[in-house]
Amino acid sequence: MSGNIIRKLFVAAVIIAPLFFQAECKKQPRCGCSGDVLFTLTDSQAKVVFNDTGTNIYFSLDSDPYSTYYFCNPSQMFPKFTDWKSGDELLVSGSAYWECNYVYQSSNYSYQSVYKVYNIMVTNVRTNLFGKK
Secondary structure, three states, X not given: XXXXXXXXXXXXXXXXXXXXXXXXXXXXXXXXXXXXOOEEEEEEEEEEEEOOOOOOXXXXXXXXXXXXXXXXXXXXXXXXXXXXXXXOEEEEEEEEEEOHHHHHHHOOOOOOOOOOEEEEEEEEEEEOHHHOO
16 A cells, blocks of 8 residues: 555656756857847957958957957948958957857757857957057
8 A cells, every 4th residue: 555655656746846847948049140149349359351352251359269250241341441451450349149050060069169150240340550549
């Protein structure tokens, strides 16, 4: 008889336990240029690389050379690049977002990579003459 009671208590505990231990899913940040803003850069020193047509502009920060930032608005910002050449050190400002392919690929691995990829809606790019802002 006591075995029957223990079995019923165990079944009841299995049914009731999830009510007390609700495991909520953590919301993953939306990626891409219309996603959730992760952080904002203000006059951050970066090595900016771009092609001749301005369709692809990206950079890495001097303070974080392992991360890559792709412009969300390259055609809008490219006219500012007439006096600069690809690879110049410039000051960049804007809002950063996760890059979607990076998010999808990194979700397949259990380790956190040092190499991160972002999109950035650039608000300003300017030259840093002799270290003066």
